[in-house]
Amino acid sequence: MVTLLTERTELRAWRPSDRDAFAALNADPAVMEHFPSPLDRVQSDDFADRISSGLEKRGWGLWAMELPGRFEFVGFVGLNEPGFDVPVDLAETPPLEVGWRLGQAAWNQGLASEAALEVLRFAFAELGRREVVSFTTPGNDRSRRVMEKLGLHTDPRDDFDHPHMAELGHDRVTRHVLYRIGAAEHAAQEHDTARRQLRDHVGRFNLGVRSGDWSAMLRSLAPDAVFTAVGAAAGVLRVEGRDAIGVAYAADPPSDEIVVFDPVGDGDHGVVARWSDACRPERVLGDLCLHAGPAGITALAVTFD
Template identity: 45%
Template sequence: MTELIEFETDRLYLRQWIEADRELFARLNADPRVMEFYPNVLDRTASDAMVDRVQAIIKERGWGLWAVELKPDKQFIGYVGLHVPKADLPCSPCVEIGWRLACEYWGKGYATEAARSVLKVGFDRLNLPEIVSFTATINRRSRAVMERLGMNLDAETFEHPIVPAGHILREHILYRLSREEWRSIPSSMP
């Protein structure tokens, strides 16, 4: 049986998904502010299907997109984790780091805090040689997280094959971080 990885940061638990997360995740996925840089919001059926896929991947691999919970009140706030994209991307095959948090938790450093721990798991426990992240070129908030993590911007943009041609979100940027680069980043980096 595959070991299911869970871990914590100073303020957060990154854990397996539980049934109670589904309603809050559906609310998050239906919020146009949260889904601004995705082609569309998700209804409850699509949101639950995503949870099912994420749980199956974690069960198979031991890792994936972890549910994120605040330590003090055990409130589910979204996900942060690692994913192997199926789309044919310029960096394929690759492991991507990504996040999606409810907007009331933005601006508090939770995405960066959780993502730093996810990078540590990816590089130290899973021995990944590189982790990438990508987003629509206009997504300044996620780009700022990628930069705070010490990830390096690729010079070229690319058209995401899943986003419809002509859509404002089709043009994407790609950030990369190798295990060697990650090990050279000071642990005190903001």
């Protein structure tokens, strides 16, 4: 079974010990405002059984979300194929839905968005899906905001009546808005993310040069990050692991701030840009290549022409 990791969250298999907290959030009227009603303990446990076994069976699904070192369980974020025909013209049938439900204590810290971004990557990169959708009632502004932050977009022509809600007479929550994102749109968005990561990295690197404090730059590296420098000035240098990179920077700290120019994506979430010293930007020195994953920057390669 797949586990997904982001900076602050872990999406993992369900544990029996999650059920108390899950029942508490399902019983909270604020959490369930956009559903027919809160769930009682039996309904909550039944729901946990279904999503947990779906996750075990497929290896992906609605993962239990943990905040390592803070909370063992705060809710779920993940993927689901709706158990009804969505009456909208979609790229795939059944569509793949991204969804979330967290206890109130975890709201408004960007956690659903952070985790769902990784879930989206998984859906396109690992499952090879052509489209991911999400839907909710028109009044669920929090959830709609998460959809927007993930880059999903809506069209009023895709609004629909949820057939199960209509059948059961839950008029208050029958109308739904649908958001979607296609694989090509997502790839373009990932490219923008890689560009931002490169710019952010340069900012943290320059902060280290100015202050001598490399902690912000090191924190953005994955524990198994690899740093390589190749070329005239450096020979060939390869340092493996965040801790070893920290030792190398402390022993021989770079002394010049740098600038990068027009990054170009090189696929696989990577980005490469020409770079130079900030004090002589007209003299381009080589390429800076960055790869990042859920745990942070995984590879940094500097080449000197």
